[in-house]
Amino acid sequence: MTNPAKLSEVDEGQIVVIHSINAGRKAHLFLADLGINEGEKIRVIKNDTGPVIVEVRGTRVAVGRGLVSKISVLKE
């Protein structure tokens, strides 16, 4: 385990574990309802410009870049 990195800096194809989400309450709750929580394993499908696409619990979710930079993750 390394130090937490921002989700926006993770390469495509990597599987990471969410360490913390430092977003506004509304956004955080919506993420939580979609299963994007601390401790959750996710795969980064797409991360170049614009929103980041992650795979979480078998579904693909696009998350805005601003929000993604507020999510820190641990690489395995």
Added chain:
Amino acid sequence: MTAKCHCNQPHLGRRRKFFRHGRKKVFYEDQSERKSFSPMSKRKAVNGHTIEHSIAFLGNPNVGKSSLFNALTGSHQHIGNWPGKTIERKEGHFILSDEYFSLVDLPGTYSLSARSEEELITRRFVVENKPDLICVIADATRLERTLFIALQVMELTDKVAIIINMQDLAKKNGLQIDVKLLQEKLGIPILLISAHESTSIMRVRKFIFDSLHTDKYSFTPAMMVYSPKIEYMIHNISKQIEIRTVRKDYPTRWLALKILEEDQSILEDLEKEFELEDVKTKLRSRKIAEKFDSIAEKFDPAIELSKSKYSSLHKIVHSSVSGSSEFIENRSDKADKVLVHKFWGYPILISIYAAFFLITFYASTPIINGIDLLIQRFSEWVRLSLESINSPLFLNSLIVEGVIAGIAAVLIFIPIILIFYALVAILEDSGYLARSAYLMDKVMSKFGMQGTAFLSLIMGFGCNVAGIMATRTIKNEKDRVTMIIANSFIPCAARLGVIAFLTGIFFQPWLAALLMLTLYGVSILLVLITGFIFQFFYKQEDPFPLILELPEYRYPRFRNVINLTWQRAGIFVKKAGTFIFLASILIWFISHIPFGAEPDYTIAGYIGRGLAVVTEPLFGFDWKMMIPLIFGIPAKEAIISALGILYGAGGSIVTSLRASWSIPQAISFLLFQLTYAPCFAALATIKSETKSWKLTVIGFIYPLIITSILTVIVFQILRVII
């Protein structure tokens, strides 16, 4: 807290554990108890059937809920609105063994919290209407995510069953679902189906029937047991609720959870009902208040509850599903490598939408011409028949030029609207529509808007009413209001008709095409600029960021496309149709009274001449050009019919228009009509969607001001150079 459970992990326990802690009602302990909620007691005659059962369908978006609903109910459907809301309410029924099953298709939601109108409607329906059975539709390929809402429903009521759809797809992916085990763990009936297989519908009907009638299934929903800290808080709040006998219609534990989550809608309800200033402080004793705060400081209970549910679900799904292979690149991922590529994604997007508009335009033209011809023949026939029976001239004119012309104006737009929304439905059902929102996010974000606003933009090209209604999917308040107001800038099918008609008269085909494209470009630019301007009025500290699910690509299903098309085209036919028809009759009146007078001396003539004093030097609009624009305010398609009445009398409208308008005047007119005002149907929708008179007034005045400024600039420049 539960007696037997002292572990720190949240998990699903048996509900009977909970019964020891104050819950009075015990469902399904024996048959007589079961009757207490069984619909058997509801013995009222419905359509000749003595027994009626009410069933509600609930679930995530993209799980095939609506197609299953449609397949079950067939043509026995009624589409309306939820009271006071513009959200669609779909009801239907089917009959089995001479019993009547009425179904309600609740809006697709990810959760039962009250953060959107859809969620609130769904929750209220479950609590207030108390359906006999709630069917949660889940997706076998995404079980954890789609069962999440089922856990929330199970906290609210016991009458839950789960229908897991897309079994075939899961099988293809190598997933084996042990339904028996899943059923046992969740404590409620579960059925596994693939909705498009022919036997599924009968199986679902039988499943619903058996769930309500036989002992084949049990209804003992597993109770979510949270971490000890949360359970401690729930326990304390529950005690206070019971002492104060607050809101008996909600289950106590659920109410406690909602208070803990600080659910705005529930807190407001309670404050109103019991005149409590602060429900949270009142509903707990002062002694434990401090402890609460110290716990709540460490985490947000609402997020903690979601987390616990997911971690319980994870365990259950893992134990009852084998062959689950997480994080494997599927076909959609491979397609997305190209389709949402940071560079190639855009040429593909542009090609797809260019093809989209070309198909709409070219496929509908021959149909429109055909309808036009039929209407001409028909109105000619009516005129002759009326004349042959010597009916008064006034009446003939009202029937032919008012009523029939009004119906014609509606009919003409139906093919274009149908084709347009069928194509939107194909894009939507295939999964590409969500991708285009994703791609457009990069573009729209430069103007302070989110990609989700793009969907409303696309819908608006068909009919602004549909475009405004599509803003519901936008979670960001600023973007939503922006798109509601800016929809007036989007040339709907009706305005496309005016553009195509006038550019064809005044310009060479290639120049006409170029001008049309330019006009569309101007519209989109005005929408983006509006987004840019509006962000200064909505200084939100925490704008809601883009969070968008990208469904898997699949072949569009014919049935889904037909249903989606019918829904949206239906909006146009019903709402816009009425307005267009009434507007046409109104136009006839003000342009024909006093009857027999020259056009200049009718009511419309006077109004037009009054306005022309201002508009002629500014925009180049004389009184005769003003009248169609006035008529166009309630309904844009009236512009063509008004031009016909004013310029077509006694000769060809084409030669007459070419002779009376200069090129700058024509361009100025085209530009002005493109964006100057929402039609009345759109205005009514702005009011119902925003529930604000202020925004409705802005929705009318803002486009008028922006368009006037733009037209003055363009006309004055053109006048000098041409």
